[in-house]
């Protein structure tokens with residue numbers, strides 16, 4: 001059993017079980033079932049698994065997104081074990097403590113691109129977290145920081161005055177990434193960060209994450225099936241199946257050694273993609 005104290009790790013997850021309570025007409029559902037995992041204070045770790053294996057639920061709970069957004073869907077509940085995030089116990093965490101914690105934890109949910117505020121410009125969307133933390137922060141400094149973030153996600157400065165509806169889905173995703181990283185979080189929890197992003201730009205997102213790790217005091221949990229991203233940024237990937245960890249190690253070892261059908265399928269899909277890419281047109 002993993003001890004639950006804070007020893008500089010970004011996350012210490014100990015026998016964690018997460019349920020969605022019953023909600024008419026659905027019965028209660030166990031999404032994460034006894035997961036234990038440590039994420040180092042300067043580690044980028046990957047999470048993979050078939051659809052419904054519990055990746056998003058685990059990411060969501062670690063990010064402190066514990067309330068129901070749409071009003072109708074039940075929110076996930078920690079029903080067993082514990083997760084410490086940057087030293088804070090997530091089970092029963094109080095709102096005030098959660099608010100303090102989330103200044104240091106950036107969460108990029110799966111639908112982040114579609115959640116961008118439609119009435120705000122790109123500049124306002126990216127800069128908002130800074131002003132939400134300190135509304136007296138110098139506008140000039142915010143502008144500089146926003147421009148730097150835009151550059152890091154390879155979007156031109158001309159985008160600053162655009163509204164979300166004027167952007168492609170990949171551009172929106174990059175704006176969402178820029179916004180989530182604007183406060184220099186200590187932990188970045190991202191659910192499919194490169195989804196919808198052109199392959200030619202994905203490498204720069206990988207570079208950015210790896211660059212933040214190298215700078216230090218930065219950890220990330222990346223839910224992703226983007227194998228080049230996982231290879232470039234992570235040393236360890238946890239494979240989930242039906243809410244349990246069924247493999248943990250370097251991505252290529254997982255793909256090679258794990259007999260799990262999902263991992264075999266992922267390796268085969270990549271092989272076919274390579275064959276197709278090498279086939280003469």
Ligand SMILES: Nc1ncnc2c1ncn2[C@@H]1O[C@H](COP(=O)(O)OP(=O)(O)OP(=O)(O)O)[C@@H](O)[C@H]1O
Pocket residue numbers: 020026029030031049050051052053054055056057058073074075110
């Ligand atoms: N609000 C909810 N209420 C009830 N059950 C839910 C809710 N959200 C997710 N689930 C269920 O919990 C399980 C885990 O879902 P989760 O979204 O965490 O999986 P996932 O591995 O991230 O899947 P995907 O790759 O499709 O995003 C699934 O069986 C899902 O149907």
